[in-house]
Amino acid sequence: MLLLIISFIIFLLTALQINRYFDYRKWLDWFLGGFTILISLIILVMTVSGGFYQMNNPIFILGFQVILLTISFAILHFLKPPQHTLFPFPFPKLDLVEKKLPFPVIVFLIGSGLAAVLTLVYVLFVPPNNNDSLAIHLARIGMWDQTGSWLPWNTKVIWQLTFPMNAEMISYWTLLFSRGEHFLGLFTYICGYLSIVLIYVLGLELTNKKSLALLSALIWAAFPVVQMNFSSTRHDHVSSFMLIAAVYFFYYHLKRKNTGYLLLAGLAIGLSIGTNSSVGGYLPGLAIFFLLYWLLFKMINLHDVIILGSSSFLSFLLLSSPIFISNSIHFGSLLPPEALEMTSQSTLQPNSSSLAHISLMTGRWAYQIVDFQGIPEPYQSKLMQLKAAIPDFISAKTGVSLEVDQSLLNQHSFGYSDHIPFSEDSSWFGLMGMFVFFIISIFVLVITFKHRHPLMVLTSLFLLMTPLAFTFLRSGWTPYDGRYFIPLFAFLCLGLTAFLDWLRPKFGLVLIYLISILSILTLLMAVYSNPAKSFWGYKAFWKQHRFDSISAQSYDTKEMLYLVDQTVPEDGVLGIAMPTIVYYEYGLFGEHFTRSIVPVYPDEKICDRDWLIEQGIQYVLVDAGNPEYPPCSLGDYEYQNSMKNWIVFKIN
Secondary structure, eight states: OHHHHHHHHHHHHHHHHHHTTSOOSSHHHHHHHHHHHHHHHHHHHHHHHHHTTOTTOHHHHHHHHHHHHHHHHHIIIIIOOOSSOSSOSOOOOOOOSOSSOOHHHHHHHHHHHHHHHHHHHHHHHSOOOOHHIIIIITHHHHHHHHHSSSSOOSOSOHHHHHSOOHHHHHHHHHHHHHOSSTTTTHHHHHHHHHHHHHHHHHHTTTOSOHHHHHHHHHHHHHSHHHHHHTTOSSSHHHHHHHHHHHHHHHHHHHHHOOHHHHHHHHHHHHHHHTTOGGGGGTHHHHHHHHHIIIIISOSSOHHHHHHHHHHHHHHIIIIIHHHHHHHHHHHSSSSOHHHHHHHOGGGOOTTOOHHHHHHHHHHHHHHHHSOOTTOOTTHHHHHHHHHHHHHHHHHHHHOOOSOSSSSBOTTOOOOTTOOOOOSTTTOOOHHHHHHIIIIIHHHHHHHHHHHOOHHHHHHHHHHHHHHHHHHHHOSSBOTTGGGGGHHHHHHHHHHHHHHHHHSOHHHHHHHHHHHHHHHHHHHHHHHHHOSSOOSSGGGOTTTSOHHHHHTSSSGGGHHHHHHHHHHSOTTOEEEEEOSSSOOOOGGGGTTTTOSEEEEOOSGGGGGOHHHHHHTTOOEEEEEOOSTTOSSSOOTTSEEEEEETTEEEEEOO
C-alpha cells in the first residue's frame, strides 16, 4: 500500500506540473484537466513498461515515473515556466441546489448519496464478480502480472489479447503496488460519479434552475445499467466519462475560445478509443458535430480543427494505438478474426441483408428499452405478457417479426417474452428509460431544429447515428447490449433538463414529483436486486466467502475455485485445460495473485506431458464435463482431487 501511495504522489505531482500550462476558467475545469492528464500518465507509463516486459516490476515503474517528474520540473524551471500556480483556484463551496428544492428531489438526492456510499463499500470490499471481467478484462491483468507485458501470450481467450486496455492499465497499476484486488473497481467508480457531475454542469447550460440539472443527473445515475455498473470492474463508465469530458471541454471552447480546452478534448477522445471498443458507435456523431460547427455554423476555424485533430491523433497514437498495432502485427488486422466475429457486420449470415440486419438490431434494442426488469413478481410477468402481446399481434398480421434466427451473437436467442436477468451484465434502463428514450428524444429533435443549442445538436446526432453505427459494429444482438447506450442516455438526460425547463411551472412540478418517485423506485430496485452485490440476507457480502462472491454470477465455477484453493499451493503453477473458448480464470490467481496460471493451448497439449513440464506446470485443472475432452487418457498424471466436473492432477 505504501508503494501505491508513493507512486500516486509522483504521478500527481507530474500531472499538476503539466496542468499549470492550461488556462482554466474555474476549479472544476482545472480538476477535470488534471484528472485526465493523471490517468494519461498512468496509462503511458504502464503501456511503455509493458512493451519492455517490465510492467510487473515496481522499481522500473517508479524509476520511469521519477524520470517523467524530473523532465516536467526541468521544463518548468528552465525552458518554459508556466503562468499559473500549482493550485490556481480555492476549493469550491458545495452549492448544488436552490433553497426551495422540491421534496422528492431532496429524497432522491439523499437516496442517491446513500447508494453511492454503499456502492463504494462494494467496490472496496466485494471481490470482482462481473463475468466479462472474470474471463477477460481482469483475467488478463493476472497474466500481465506474470509475464510483465500486455503483448500476446499463449491463450485461446483471444479477447484478452486484443481488446482495448486503457482502463485495465489503471486497474493493474493499483494491483501492482497494493498486491490486492480492493482497488480494481475504484477507477470505474470515480469515473462514473464524475460523469454525474458533468451531466449536472452541462445541464446548467440548458436551464438556470440547478434543481432541474441535478434531477436529470440523478435520473441518469438511477438507470439500472448505470447504477449497477458503478460497482462493476467493467470499463463502460470509464469510456463514458472520457466521451462526456471531451464534449465538455469542446463545448466550453465554443463559449470561451480556449485552445487548452481543445487539447484536453482531443486527449479525452484519444484515450476513449483505447478504453472501450463501443466508443466507435459515438465517433461518427462526434465527427459530424465537429464538422457542423466548423463548416456550417462557423464557430470554430481551421486552426481549431487542426489542434483538435492533432491532439486526438497524438493521444490515440501514444496511449491507445499500441494494442491495435499489436493486433496488426500478431493477428494481421486491427481486430483478429475471432474478435471480428463479435464486432463486425462482415460476419452476417448468408441469407441476411444489411438492411434486414439494421432493422432487426434497432428493433430489438427499441423493444428492450421497454424495460420492466426489477419489478417484483407477479407484476413483472404480467407486464411482460402485455409488452409481448403487441409485437405478437403485429407479427401475426404482417408476418414481420424480430424473433428470427438472424443477427444473433454467440448462440443467443431473442424472444418477446424472454425474461432477461437483472444484473450488471444484462440490465437496461428501467421504467424511466422508456420515458427518456421515447418522449424526450422527440422533444430533443424538435428543439434542435428550433434553437440549435450545441448540446442538443450533439444529442440529436448521437440519437440518430449511434444505434445505426452499432449495427455495423455488432454482428448480432445480445441481451448485454444496454451498456453500449450509457453515454447516449447521459445526453438524453440533458434533453430532459431542457424539457423540464420548457414546461409550465405547475405542470413541471407535477412531472418532477412523478419522475422523482419513479426514479427513486428504480434506484431501490437496482440496489436491492443486484445479484452480484447484496447487503442483506444470507447473501450479504460480509457473510460470504470470497469464492462465493466471485462466483455469484458465474454459478458453475464455484467448485472450480474451491477445488484449486484446496489442492494447489498459493505459489504453485497451475495449467488450465478446458475445451471452452472462455473460462473464468480470475479467481484462480489467488487473492494476492501469487499463483501462476498457464493456459493449456492448443487443447491437445493436455496429452503432452513433456510440453506441460516445459511450461513449468506443476498442477493441471481439467474440465471433464465434456465427454470428448480430454482426447486422451490422463493416467500418467497423479490424481489429486475433484469436485463436480473439475479434476486436478499433479504433473511429476
